[in-house]
Amino acid sequence: xxxxxxxxxxxxWVVELLLVSWHWLLTFFGMDSxxxxxxxxxxxxxxxxxxxxxxxxxxxxIKNQRRMxxxxxxxxxIQDKYKGKRDQLSREAMSRETMALYKNTGxxxxxxxxxxxxxxxxxxxxFSVLNGAQNSKAGVGPLNATLAKEFGEARLFGxxxxxxxxxxxxxxxxxxxxxxxxxxxxxxxxMTASQFITQLQIxxxxxxDETKASPMFxxxxxxxxxxPFVFLFSGFAFPLGVMFYWLTTNIWTMVQQFIIxxxxxxxxxxxxxxxxxxxARKGKLEPKSDSAxxxxxxxxxxxxxxxxxxxxxxxxGGTPQQPGGTAQQPKKNDDGxxxxxxxxxx
Amino acid sequence: xxVLDTLLLVPRNIGLAILMLxxxxxxxxxxxxxxxxxxxxxxxxxxxxxxxLLLGSLRGGIRILRCNPWAAGGIDDVxxxxxxxxxxxxxxxxxxxxxRKG
Numbered sequence: 320x321x322x323x324x325x326x327x328x329x330x331x332w333v334v335e336l337l338l339v340s341w342h343w344l345l346t347f348f349g350m351d352s353x354x355x356x357x358x359x360x361x362x363x364x365x366x367x368x369x370x371x372x373x374x375x376x377x378x379x380x381i382k383n384q385r386r387m388x389x390x391x392x393x394x395x396x397i398q399d400k401y402k403g404k405r406d407q408l409s410r411e412a413m414s415r416e417t418m419a420l421y422k423n424t425g426x427x428x429x430x431x432x433x434x435x436x437x438x439x440x441x442x443x444x445x446f447s448v449l450n451g452a453q454n455s456k457a458g459v460g461p462l463n464a465t466l467a468k469e470f471g472e473a474r475l476f477g478x479x480x481x482x483x484x485x486x487x488x489x490x491x492x493x494x495x496x497x498x499x500x501x502x503x504x505x506x507x508x509x510m511t512a513s514q515f516i517t518q519l520q521i522x523x524x525x526x527x528d529e530t531k532a533s534p535m536f537x538x539x540x541x542x543x544x545x546x547p548f549v550f551l552f553s554g555f556a557f558p559l560g561v562m563f564y565w566l567t568t569n570i571w572t573m574v575q576q577f578i579i580x581x582x583x584x585x586x587x588x589x590x591x592x593x594x595x596x597x598x599a600r601k602g603k604l605e606p607k608s609d610s611a612x613x614x615x616x617x618x619x620x621x622x623x624x625x626x627x628x629x630x631x632x633x634x635x636g637g638t639p640q641q642p643g644g645t646a647q648q649p650k651k652n653d654d655g656x657x658x659x660x661x662x663x664x665x
Numbered sequence: 666x667x668v669l670d671t672l673l674l675v676p677r678n679i680g681l682a683i684l685m686l687x688x689x690x691x692x693x694x695x696x697x698x699x700x701x702x703x704x705x706x707x708x709x710x711x712x713x714x715x716x717x718l719l720l721g722s723l724r725g726g727i728r729i730l731r732c733n734p735w736a737a738g739g740i741d742d743v744x745x746x747x748x749x750x751x752x753x754x755x756x757x758x759x760x761x762x763x764x765r766k767g
Contacts, residue, residue: 379734415740418702422739430698432705432732521696539693 332460355475366567386426481560507554513569527587670761676718700738711743
């Protein structure tokens with residue numbers, strides 16, 4: 320067994336167990352054991368279990384993002400500070416300050432890197448189990464040779480075996496299998512579309528204006544339009560069974576992403592503005608977190624105290640000064656040119 | 666000496682090139698993910714520049730383990746090496762220094 324195979328062995332075992340369990344359950348409820356639809360539903364079930372297991376991480380991220388509404392004013396302050404500055408040094412300084420803010424307030428909205436790296440082997444083992452099973456190769460554990468053969472030979476609509484891909488159908492020695500090609504083509508298009516929509520949601524709606532100003536963003540936009548083509552071409556080599564797995568995952572991700580963006584958008588993004596507008600229309604701005612934001616924002620445009628000339632200030636003498644930030648203002652205005660302009664001449 | 670140094674630097678520069686490709690073409694797909702500044706890939710890049718392919722990758726791997734959903738995140742710079750005897754180019758590759766002290 321090769322190195323990668325050894326690492327993936329336990330994961331493959333679990334994946335096979337899930338697949339066979341779902342298949343057993345579906346046949347228990349009276350579905351045909353060898354039918355294509357039974358095996359496709361087993362794949363869907365497998366995706367549901369894997370993604371459900373990852374829900375706690377998702378919930379944690381949502382909680383963090385909700386807490387982030389509380390630091391939105393401070394975040395905005397940093398964003399305003401670097402507004403319009405696009406050189407690399409200020410951008411770096413900005414992300415540095417933003418990160419420090421997240422840490423100090425304990426509100427890190429970012430998902431962290433480790434889960435990404437963990438999900439990759441899960442995907443690879445799923446792929447190799449499905450791919451092996453398509454070729455009627457016995458798995459490493461619960462998927463024995465009989466089941467694997469049944470899986471690979473299972474046909475959709477009476478003529479499209481799960482193990483064939485667009486490519487293999489096209490080059491079939493017995494002539495092109497039109498049914499398989501039609502199904503595969505439709506699936507590739509749907510799969511690519513779902514992937515594209517998910518990415519588009521993030522890029523166009525859930526990024527703050529400051530991120531959109533960065534050079535990285537342009538890159539991301541270009542990739543967004545190049546990537547569907549990559550999928551389009553590579554998709555033709557995937558067996559139908561693998562595509563069903565991929566499609567189900569994509570749909571799950573899309574819905575999950577939609578929920579996040581709608582309810583917990585990144586502050587300062589288009590989605591955040593849409594959400595505020597939506598809440599305002601309904602007449603219920605969220606009582607706690609949103610009002611906190613508004614209070615802070617309203618405090619800023621304090622009515623500017625009229626500057627006084629030295630003489631008038633002396634005359635006014637004991638006028639009670641407003642407490643707080645305004646205390647500094649006379650000092651600032653005393654020698655500023657703006658002050659002399661506004662001072663009523665006598 | 667410079668020839669030897671350049672040869673010694675080959676693995677780390679190959680590693681750096683792969684990381685740069687990842688950062689340019691693959692990383693943007695995920696959007697902002699890392700809970701630290703600099704991000705895990707930038708940290709690994711810096712570590713490999715400073716300490717070579719093996720030790721640098723090891724440090725990068727440990728950093729990724731630290732970058733889990735339970736981490737507080739924040740600023741976490743690459744600890745600089747005390748006696749760094751090479752030169753880093755503006756593109757980020759490491760080359761042998763032309764002027765060496767003693």
